[in-house]
Amino acid sequence: MTDRVLKELSLEGLTYIAREPLPGQFDQRADSAVKSIQLIGGGKELQVFWSELLILEGQLAETAVEKIRKYHINTVEYRVKDMEATLFLNEMKKVSKIRIFDYF
Helix, strand or coil: CCCCCCCCCCCCCCEEEEEEECCCCCCHHHHHHHHHHHHCCCCCCCCCCCCEEEEECCCCCHHHHHHHHHHHCCCCCEEECCCCCCCCHHHHHCCCCCCCCCCC
16 A cells, blocks of 8 residues: 555445544644645645544454544544545534623
């Protein structure tokens, strides 16, 4: 797998963990990528999304996979990425009602 570029990866039958930053969470990797692309002449209206996929090899018990998942996905910063979902940019812009606390 190291000498070729993957255009499509079938996850069927594989044990994997996928994570992505929570919506609204600052994503330093994506921010750095946007700034780098803009430095070399990229557009101003640019968005970069980042996610991570861990493919676990070998026979692992479900309890072991769950321990790895809990260790790898800090629920304050990340969520499990749905690998079947299509990315719609409009979904990223929807904001629910924001609660305002006076005298906090």
